[in-house]
Structures are given as structure tokens and as C-alpha cells.
Amino acid sequence: MIEVKNLVKTYGTKGNLFNAVDGVSFVIPSGTSVAILGKSGSGKSTLMHIMSGLDKPTSGEVLIDGKNLMLLKQKDIDIFRSNKMSFIFQSFFVQAKESCYDNVSLPLEIANVAMSRRRAKIESALAAVDLSDKIKARAKELSGGQKQRLAVARAIVNSPQILFADEPTGNLDSVTGGMVEDLLFGYSKKNKVTLIIVTHDFDLATRCEVQIHLKDGKIDSINGLK
Amino acid sequence: MKLRDITIRAGRSLRQAKARTLLTSLAIGVGAFTITLSFAVGAGGRDYASSIISSNTNPQELFVQPKQDAAHDPGKPKKYSDVQTANFGGNFTMKVLKQTDIDKIAQIKNVVSVTPIYSVAMKYIKAPNSDKYTTTVRSYNSAVKLDFVAGGASGIEKNGIILIQNFVEALGFKDANDAIGKTVQIAIDKYNNGTTPLETKLFNFTVTGVVKSSVLAASPINGMQIYTDNLKAMYDYSQQGSSNYGIFMGAVALAKDGVNVDTVKADIAAAGYDPQTAKDLMSFIFQFIDVLQAILVGFGVLAVLTSVFGIINTQYISVLERTQQIGLMKALGMRRRDVGRLFKLEAAWIGFLGGAIGSGLAIIAGTIGNPFISQMLNLGDTKLIVFEPISIISVVVGLVVISVVSGILPARKAARLDPIVALRTE
Numbered sequence: 001m002i003e004v005k006n007l008v009k010t011y012g013t014k015g016n017l018f019n020a021v022d023g024v025s026f027v028i029p030s031g032t033s034v035a036i037l038g039k040s041g042s043g044k045s046t047l048m049h050i051m052s053g054l055d056k057p058t059s060g061e062v063l064i065d066g067k068n069l070m071l072l073k074q075k076d077i078d079i080f081r082s083n084k085m086s087f088i089f090q091s092f093f094v095q096a097k098e099s100c101y102d103n104v105s106l107p108l109e110i111a112n113v114a115m116s117r118r119r120a121k122i123e124s125a126l127a128a129v130d131l132s133d134k135i136k137a138r139a140k141e142l143s144g145g146q147k148q149r150l151a152v153a154r155a156i157v158n159s160p161q162i163l164f165a166d167e168p169t170g171n172l173d174s175v176t177g178g179m180v181e182d183l184l185f186g187y188s189k190k191n192k193v194t195l196i197i198v199t200h201d202f203d204l205a206t207r208c209e210v211q212i213h214l215k216d217g218k219i220d221s222i223n224g225l226k
Numbered sequence: 227m228k229l230r231d232i233t234i235r236a237g238r239s240l241r242q243a244k245a246r247t248l249l250t251s252l253a254i255g256v257g258a259f260t261i262t263l264s265f266a267v268g269a270g271g272r273d274y275a276s277s278i279i280s281s282n283t284n285p286q287e288l289f290v291q292p293k294q295d296a297a298h299d300p301g302k303p304k305k306y307s308d309v310q311t312a313n314f315g316g317n318f319t320m321k322v323l324k325q326t327d328i329d330k331i332a333q334i335k336n337v338v339s340v341t342p343i344y345s346v347a348m349k350y351i352k353a354p355n356s357d358k359y360t361t362t363v364r365s366y367n368s369a370v371k372l373d374f375v376a377g378g379a380s381g382i383e384k385n386g387i388i389l390i391q392n393f394v395e396a397l398g399f400k401d402a403n404d405a406i407g408k409t410v411q412i413a414i415d416k417y418n419n420g421t422t423p424l425e426t427k428l429f430n431f432t433v434t435g436v437v438k439s440s441v442l443a444a445s446p447i448n449g450m451q452i453y454t455d456n457l458k459a460m461y462d463y464s465q466q467g468s469s470n471y472g473i474f475m476g477a478v479a480l481a482k483d484g485v486n487v488d489t490v491k492a493d494i495a496a497a498g499y500d501p502q503t504a505k506d507l508m509s510f511i512f513q514f515i516d517v518l519q520a521i522l523v524g525f526g527v528l529a530v531l532t533s534v535f536g537i538i539n540t541q542y543i544s545v546l547e548r549t550q551q552i553g554l555m556k557a558l559g560m561r562r563r564d565v566g567r568l569f570k571l572e573a574a575w576i577g578f579l580g581g582a583i584g585s586g587l588a589i590i591a592g593t594i595g596n597p598f599i600s601q602m603l604n605l606g607d608t609k610l611i612v613f614e615p616i617s618i619i620s621v622v623v624g625l626v627v628i629s630v631v632s633g634i635l636p637a638r639k640a641a642r643l644d645p646i647v648a649l650r651t652e
Contacts, residue, residue, distance in 0.1 A: 049646050052557075054556075054557060054645050054646055055646055074562075075561060078556075078559045078561045079559065080559070081557070081558070081559035082558060082559025082560070083559070085559075087554075087557050087558070089554075089649065093550055093551075093553075093554045093649070095551060097242040098238065098242075102238070106554075106555065106558065107558050107559075109228070109231040109235070110227050110555065110558050110559050110560045110564075111559065112228060
């Protein structure tokens with residue numbers, strides 16, 4: 001369960017203050033798929049960064065399973081993120097010169113997963129995104145859609161509880177984008193993983209159980225929450 | 227993140243930028259090459275010097291001189307002292323040893339024997355039917371190992387002589403073996419306080435052995451060797467009746483075997499003389515080698531210093547190029563400390579590579595060059611470039627440490643990158 005309480009994030013200096021996120025509160029039950037919608041500049045990326053502990057709010061709280069992220073030390077937030085969270089980005093951020101295996105291995109290394117247990121996890125993650133045959137291929141040899149599937153494999157390899165996706169299909173055509181969407185929603189359903197998608201794509205948003213619309217840093221509307 | 231995983235990732239990112247890694251390492255390699263080679267030349271030089279010393283001197287031998295006065299200010303009159311001195315003209319005098327001094331030194335504990343330095347001016351050496359050649363003769367010392375080509379030292383006490391190989395043909399012998407048992411003659415002038423000799427006498431010797439005339443027997447101590455008693459007889463003939471008779475510039479004291487020569491040295495010094503061991507006499511050689519080596523190492527250090535800036539530059543560029551990767555790793559929960567380590571380890575790899583390349587090339591160059599150098603300097607089997615594992619290891623380790631230190635600034639920049647900013651960079 002993710003609880004967001006009265007989050008405010010202010011940028012700028014005195015006299016020229018600007019609230020990117022302005023008093024946002026909501027509760028997301030575990031295993032829900034959520035779309036955060038809004039135009040560019042609406043504060044949706046900042047909100048995601050704060051929820052994932054990458055950024056600190058000016059005021060307000062984020063509680064994940066009752067744990068207040070704001071009270072944790074940087075080191076503990078890092079450990080928390082490596083064990084419980086994962087990210088998918090619009091421009092993939094796969095390491096072009098590394099093999100698919102090494103790309104997917106990175107989160108396991110960061111989370112200190114023992115060597116002996118890594119191979120099985122990596123193989124099953126690559127199988128889940130249908131890239132088993134590319135395990136030794138370098139990431140730069142892959143097509144755009146394959147790269148994003150590789151990114152999905154990297155995101156799910158350490159069995160996270162929360163998956164953040166920032167415009168996951170923004171750089172893909174509708175067919176390959178659809179494949180990536182199916183992967184994300186299928187994985188989220190099957191493993192009861194909370195999926196938080198930041199997007200301005202309404203079609204993608206409607207596939208989520210909950211839609212949070214942001215406008216100028218404030219919640220415009222929330223659909224789907226009971 | 228485990229150190230092992232970081233090390234592997236660091237090595238991998240270097241492999242992905244092969245040209246840059248190699249060029250940066252080569253810069254360090256130049257320094258490593260110079261330093262490794264200078265250490266090897268230093269070690270070889272010291273080996274060479276020790277072999278000269280051990281083949282020409284007896285470590286138990288002490289060269290004893292009278293204690294000279296402290297440097298005298300030539301601008302002031304000098305006080306007279308009632309000690310026998312040798313006058314070299316002008317105001318330059320030198321204290322000397324007399325027979326009473328020799329006897330006194332012989333009484334010192336652990337001194338086996340004391341032989342005065344008999345300075346005998348040889349006129350020439352010849353075989354009965356050969357031309358005449360100038361030479362020097364010194365007293366045979368059984369403790370110094372000699373490199374015999376033919377014969378040996380047995381029988382030297384019965385008017386024997388040990389010849390040097392390059393005199394064999396000049397004296398009309400077919401070869402070294404032919405010379406053994408043959409007679410050679412040394413001519414000595416008899417002086418009596420004048421500059422013109424009174425008479426000349428030929429001393430006959432039988433050749434007992436021939437030694438190699440290698441460079442190892444450095445020229446000042448290169449000479450024919452005869453038994454001390456024979457040398458004394460020549461000295462007596464040459465100097466008896468002159469005012470210089472019975473006074474010596476120095477003497478050679480032999481310390482008992484198994485006794486530390488330095489304790490004997492201290493005892494002799496306490497008795498009021500100025501003793502020097504064989505090692506003391508040769509120490510200037512080592513000093514010279516050390517200075518030479520320090521200069522060479524200095525050049526190497528300069529090269530390393532230059533390459534330090536190369537590493538810093540390379541690593542800064544690497545951080546800039548990989549901003550996104552750093553952002554991703556931090557987003558995935560990689561700790562600041564580990565990000566810093568990743569970049570420091572990359573620098574360490576570069577340093578290791580540079581050290582390995584440089585010292586490897588130095589070893590190849592030294593191994594190829596050694597025979598040529600030995601041939602050019604006529605050293606025989608002696609190698610002038612000697613690689614010691616410990617110095618190579620310390621060069622490589624030292625360079626790794628220096629590289630890590632130069633990697634600190636770029637690594638800190640990487641560690642401090644804000645993941646949000648880093649991920650926004652396209």
C-alpha cells in the first residue's frame with residue numbers, strides 16, 4: 001500500500017517560487033495498476049520521483065507499507081529501492097555495449113543477490129519478455145521494442161513490489177508499444193505488483209485500474225479508486 | 227554491491243572503451259618503463275660492483291692508514307708535530323706508518339696478520355727472450371678467489387708468480403698452459419735518495435698460474451701477483467738505505483675468519499689509526515650507482531606525474547559520457563559509495579594495465595639489450611640489467627595506488643550526480 005499525504009515540492013528561489021507538486025494526497029492499494037496523467041509540466045514526473053525516493057518533497061509524506069520514506073536515511077532508501085522498486089524509462093537506458101545478460105544482471109548485483117542465484121533469475125526474466133534467444137546478444141543489436149522488453153526484464157528480475165514506468169511506450173510504435181503494455185499489465189496482474197505508469201497517453205491510461213489526473217501540480221480528478 | 231561485481235563492471239566498461247583505455251595506460255606505461263628499467267640498471271650495477279669487489283678484495287681485509295690531521299688552513303702557519311711524515315713538497319705532508327705502528331696493529335685483538343703496503347716501482351717485466359713491458363705487481367692474497375685460465379696458486383711461495391692472460395703472448399708463450407713452469411723476470415731499480423737509480427737487478431719468477439684478464443679485475447688493482455715475502459725482498463732491495471725505507475703509507479690488516487670485520491675496524495680506530503674495510507673502499511661505486519639510479523627514476527616519476535592528469539581527464543570524460551548509466555544505477559539503488567568505487571576501480575585497472583605494459587616492455591627491452599650491452603662493455607657473462615621481482619611488483623602496485631588517487635576527483639563527481647538530473651540527460 002502506498003500512502004501519499006499532502007505532498008508539496010517547491011522549486012525556485014525566494015520571490016520566484018513555483019510548486020511542481022502542490023498538496024497531493026491519495027492511497028494506492030498493493031497490486032493496483034495506476035496511471036498518473038497530465039500534460040508536460042503538470043508535475044507527474046516529480047510526483048513519481050518523490051514516491052520512489054529519488055527526490056525529497058518540500059513537505060508531506062510518502063508511506064510505503066506503513067514505512068515513511070522521508071524518515072529513512074539515504075543508505076536505507078537505496079537498499080529499499082534496490083529490493084522493492086524498479087523502473088522503466090521512455091528511452092530504455094539499456095547499456096548498448098553490454099550483453100542482455102549483463103544488462104539484466106545489474107539490479108541483482110546492486111541488491112547483493114548471490115552469484116549462484118543470479119543466472120536462474122536472469123534467464124526466467126528474459127524468458128518472460130521472450131528474449132531468451134538474445135541472452136548473449138549485445139543490447140545495441142536489438143530493435144527498439146526489444147530494447148524496451150529488455151528494460152522490462154531488468155525491471156522484473158529482482159521481483160519488485162512496485163514498478164514505476166515513465167512513458168514506457170513513448171518511443172515505440174503502436175504494435176511494439178502494445179506488446180510492452182501487455183507484458184507490464186500481465187506481469188502486474190500475475191504477481192500482484194503495483195504498477196505506476198506516468199503518461200499522457202489516454203489509451204494506455206485507460207488500461208489501468210486507477211487514473212490520477214494532475215494539473216499544475218494539483219489533483220484534477222481520480223478515477224477508479226473506491 | 228559487492229567489490230567483486232564492481233571490479234568486473236569496471237573492467238568491462240574499460241573494455242568497451244578500448245582505444246581510450248589503452249592510450250591512457252600507455253601514458254603511464256612510459257613512466258613504468260623508465261622506472262622499471264632504472265631499478266633494473268641499478269640492481270645490475272650493484273651486482274656488478276659487488277662482483278668486482280668480491281673478486282678483487284678479501285672482505286676480512288682492512289686497509290689501515292695513519293690518522294691524518296684535520297684539514298689545515300693553508301692561510302695560517304702550521305704547527306710542527308714530532309711525528310714522522312712523508313713530504314710531498316710545499317707544505318703538503320702526510321703522516322705515515324712505521325714498523326712500530328705495524329707491530330702495534332698486529333697486537334690488536336682478532337688481527338691475524340699485518341702486511342705493510344710495499345710500494346715498489348717495477349721497471350719492467352720480460353721473459354728471457356721477449357720484449358720488455360711495464361707492469362705492476364701486488365701481493366698474493368689467498369682469500370681472494372681468482373679466475374684461473376691455467377695452473378693455480380700452489381708453489382707461489384717459492385718465487386712463483388701469477389700472470390695475467392693478456393701478457394701470455396706478449397711474453398712469447400704459445401698459450402696459457404705453455405706459460406706454466408716457465409721463467410719471467412722483473413727488473414727493479416735501486417735508489418738511494420737520488421733521482422737516478424744506482425743499479426738495476428733482475429728477479430726471476432716461475433709462472434704457477436694464469437688468470438683471466440676480465441673487466442671484473444678493474445685496472446688499478448690489475449697486476450701480476452707474487453708472494454708477500456718476494457715483494458718485501460724487492461722492496462728492501464729498492465729502498466734500503468734511502469730515507470723512505472721503513473715507512474709506509476698504509477698497511478693491510480687481516481681480521482680473523484668468522485669475526486665481524488667491523489668490530490676489528492672499531493678496535494683499530496680506537497688505537498688511533500684510520501682503518502677502512504674493502505666495502506668502505508668500494509662504497510663510492512655504490513653511491514655513484516645510487517645517484518645515477520635516482521636520476522633515472524626521477525625522469526620516470528615525471529612521466530607518471532604527467533600521466534596522472536591523463537587519468538583524471540579520461541575519467542572525467544568517462545563520467546560525462548556515462549551520466550545516464552550512473553543515473554540508472556543510482557535509481558536502481560546503487561549507493562553513492564559504490565558508484566565512487568566503480569570509477570576508482572576503473573582508474574586502478576588503467577594503472578595496473580599501464581604498469582604491466584610498461585614493466586613488461588622494460589623486461590623485453592632489457593632481455594634483448596643485455597647481451598649487446600655486455601658485449602659492448604666486454605663484461606662476459608655479467609648482466610648489467612637485472613630485474614628483481616620485488617621492484618617490478620612495487621612499481622605496478624605503486625602505479626595502481628597513484629591511479630586510484632588520481633581517480634578520486636572524477637569518482638566523487640560520479641558519486642554526487644543527482645539521479646533525476648542524470649536520467650533527464652539525453
